[in-house]
Amino acid sequence: MAINTMARLLVVDDNPDNRDVLARRLRRLGHTDVDMAVDGREALDAITRQALAGAPYDAVLLDVMMPRMNGVQVLEAIAADTRVAQTPVIMISAATEVETVVRCIELGAEDYLPKPFNPTLLRARLGTVLEKKRLRDEVARQLLRLENELAEARQQQLSMVPDAFPPPDPAHPAVVHAVMFPAREIGGDLYDCFDAAPGVLCIAIGDVSDKGVPAALFMARTRSLLRASALQHAAATGAPPAPSELAAVLNEELCKNNPAGMFVTLLVGFFECATGRLCFVNAGHVRPCRLAKGEPVREIVTRPDPPLGIRPGLVHANHEMTLAVGEAIVMMTDGVSDMADPDGELYGTHRIMQHLTDLRDAMPDQITTALTDRLRIFAAGTPAADDVTVLALRRL
Numbered sequence: 001m002a003i004n005t006m007a008r009l010l011v012v013d014d015n016p017d018n019r020d021v022l023a024r025r026l027r028r029l030g031h032t033d034v035d036m037a038v039d040g041r042e043a044l045d046a047i048t049r050q051a052l053a054g055a056p057y058d059a060v061l062l063d064v065m066m067p068r069m070n071g072v073q074v075l076e077a078i079a080a081d082t083r084v085a086q087t088p089v090i091m092i093s094a095a096t097e098v099e100t101v102v103r104c105i106e107l108g109a110e111d112y113l114p115k116p117f118n119p120t121l122l123r124a125r126l127g128t129v130l131e132k133k134r135l136r137d138e139v140a141r142q143l144l145r146l147e148n149e150l151a152e153a154r155q156q157q158l159s160m161v162p163d164a165f166p167p168p169d170p171a172h173p174a175v176v177h178a179v180m181f182p183a184r185e186i187g188g189d190l191y192d193c194f195d196a197a198p199g200v201l202c203i204a205i206g207d208v209s210d211k212g213v214p215a216a217l218f219m220a221r222t223r224s225l226l227r228a229s230a231l232q233h234a235a236a237t238g239a240p241p242a243p244s245e246l247a248a249v250l251n252e253e254l255c256k257n258n259p260a261g262m263f264v265t266l267l268v269g270f271f272e273c274a275t276g277r278l279c280f281v282n283a284g285h286v287r288p289c290r291l292a293k294g295e296p297v298r299e300i301v302t303r304p305d306p307p308l309g310i311r312p313g314l315v316h317a318n319h320e321m322t323l324a325v326g327e328a329i330v331m332m333t334d335g336v337s338d339m340a341d342p343d344g345e346l347y348g349t350h351r352i353m354q355h356l357t358d359l360r361d362a363m364p365d366q367i368t369t370a371l372t373d374r375l376r377i378f379a380a381g382t383p384a385a386d387d388v389t390v391l392a393l394r395r396l
Contacts, residue, residue, distance in 0.1 A: 188215025
């Protein structure tokens with residue numbers, strides 16, 4: 001086994017002869033960066049000082065029996081301090097101290113060396129510990145790089161969905177708001193809201209079949225196709241496409257180059273702000289809810305149509321409804337109803353309906369915020385199993 005001779009080592013022993021013998025053995029193995037400590041207290045100070053300086057020890061060879069602070073106490077202190085908890089320790093023990101060594105291994109020591117020191121055993125055990133540390137450090141570097149990349153990917157993904165919505169005005173007497181919370185660093189939910197034509201808003205919400213990076217890429221592909229297809233049609237004809245036509249285009253494109261067979265449930269429609277007319281398709285998505293003052297919250301039930309991307313040639317039906325002045329529509333993904341509490345109980349549709357009843361007179365930003373806040377309270381710290389997305393629109 002090749003040994004890392006650039007390692008930074010610390011030898012801890014109250015016996016000067018033992019320290020000298022071990023240091024000479026280490027130098028013969030090629031190690032030149034070797035510090036020494038005469039007891040546990042001095043060793044702990046050196047370990048902490050080096051860690052804070054950004055140059056932690058690669059291994060500590062620690063005697064079991066020492067004055068002031070013995071090896072067991074040093075290990076307990078190292079384990080309790082997150083700054084140095086990952087420091088590799090090899091115990092140095094006499095034959096009569098085996099039981100104490102076992103206790104040290106339980107506390108996190110990597111290995112042990114018996115006295116007197118055997119050169120071959122020293123080389124083998126130190127080499128193994130240093131190699132394990134090198135691999136751990138490499139894994140930590142790769143993990144940090146991956147976490148940074150995923151954090152950037154999360155920001156890029158969230159920047160793909162709007163955080164500013166068309167403001168209400170005489171041409172747009174409607175208010176829209178949406179929120180999205182990926183269950184992982186990045187997720188497969190999407191939403192959108194944009195002017196598809198003068199006085200016409202396109203609103204959409206979707207949920208990709210997978211999670212993580214593959215779902216995020218498919219989500220980005222879906223959202224880009226949706227917006228481009230709707231706007232190109234409007235630019236060419238002066239009017240947005242029928243939702244069924246838009247769904248057909250998306251389905252055909254999503255079926256291409258899709259070897260994993262991913263698909264997306266999608267609820268997409270065009271809202272005429274002046275009349276309140278909403279024409280939409282529901283491609284296998286969660287039913288939206290209608291909120292009207294003084295009336296029970298109702299699910300908008302339509303014939304179920306298949307998700308997009310399953311196979312070419314799918315046909316989706318157009319559906320129409322009219323929102324009266326003051327009414328609202330709330331769209332969400334199944335991550336809302338599937339949120340679980342610490343006991344595994346799901347949030348469920350019945351809770352959604354109860355909370356939307358309480359919020360039926362609220363503005364869209366209040367609806368989305370209050371509903372997701374209640375989800376967090378219900379989950380009580382339980383990690384979400386699915387992405388959560390909510391979009392609300394109210395006609396003024």
